[in-house]
Amino acid sequence: MSILHADQISLTYPNQTVPVLKEINLEVKENSLTVILGESGCGKTTLLNILAGFQSVSSGAVKIDDEVLHGPDARRAVVFQEHALLPWLNVAENVGFSLKLKGLKATQIKAEVDQILATVGLSHVAQANIWELSGGMKQRVGIARALISHAPFILLDEPFAALDAFNRESMQEFVLDLWIKAKKGFFLITHDIEEALLLSHQLVIMSARPGRIVDTLHLDFANRYQQGESIRSIKSNRTFIELREQLFERLKDQKHQAVGS
Template sequence: MGQLILSDIGLTFPQQSHAVLENIQLEIAEGSLTVILGESGCGKTTLLNILAGFQQPSTGQVILNGKVVTQPDAERAVVFQEHALLPWLNVAENVGFALKLKGLKPQQITEQVEHILQTVGLAHVAHANIWQLSGGMKQRVGIARALVSHAPYILLDEPFAALDAFTRENMQQLVLDLWKDQQKSFFLITHDIEEALLLSQKLVLMTARPGRIQETLTLNFAERYRQGEDIRFIKSDPDFIALREQLFNRLKQQNQALEQVI
């Protein structure tokens, strides 16, 4: 079983006196669900960029299966907040673009793309133009593009933030279904408390300025879904609601404390 480790990660940008991240210690097992929850400005996206290899930390290391990460590679695929699709390509062409760059034969590309589009529920729009898709469909294309890379780690940068509540819940269910069926590791950052509770086995609560890990919670809501419970039933469970309110109050207190400092 692989493991992605953040060891004593810190980051201070040039010409800035205050650290963005400080002393981040985190282990992400392959096949797990990890969510970073925090207010805007706590360094969540920066931390994801370091995990992806887009940004090098000022201190510490990212270690994947015993090797130090220094750049992006095929082990980690990213789903961005903005879908970042190529508008001149249709759905299938967007999903298969990376496979084409790898030099796969057209038949191999077609077979893999068809399978992934079926998995994420987009087989019926395989030849549609990107501008014809809804926001939820575009994010499904982004997830399909990550999955077709066969990366064991999928990193998601608040990918559902711009979606309406109904579509957002459908996308949350898609992530849970993919985790359940494909045994990939999902690392997601969000400021949505309900989403964080539902999509994590390990929920990491961050404070801001500099971003530090305040607390790590081990949760079983995702596992309950894997065992067959309905999402709406889980979200209406008294334990889920109570924890949601506790986290809301904790984040509210953090925000108030920051406002006093500023």
């Protein structure tokens, strides 16, 4: 089982004195769920970009197992907050676009696209135009594009931020189902406390800039869903509610401290 590792990551932008990130140590394991939670501006998206290979660091290294990584590769796939789909292509063409760039035969592309669309529940809209889809369906297409790369690690940057509460919960359930089936290592950024609790085995809390990891919680709510408990039951559970309120107060205090500093 591979591990994506941020090893003593620090980043300070040129001509700035305050680091964006300082001494980040983090492991994302295959077949696990890691969520980053913290005040806006604490460097969550920057950390995702570093793990994806889009952003270089001032010190430290990104590794998969013992291999130091330099730049993006096929082992890490990213789902952005904005779906970034190609509007002139239909759903199936968007999902299969990377395979076309690799020069695969049309029959092979179709077989792989059909399989991925079935996995994400979009077979019925394979020929639909992008503008015909709901926000949640567009994000499913984006996740399908990430899955078709066969990357062991999927990095998601606030993928459900623009969705209403009902569709957001539907997509949370979708991600849990996908984790159960695909056995990938998921790394997800969110500002939503309930979402963070539900979708994580490892919930990482970051401080305001300079971004540091100040706590890591190891949770079992996703495993309870895997064992058959409903999301509504999990979210109404006393332990879940107490943790939600504790995190809310903690992040509120963090915000007040940042404002007062």
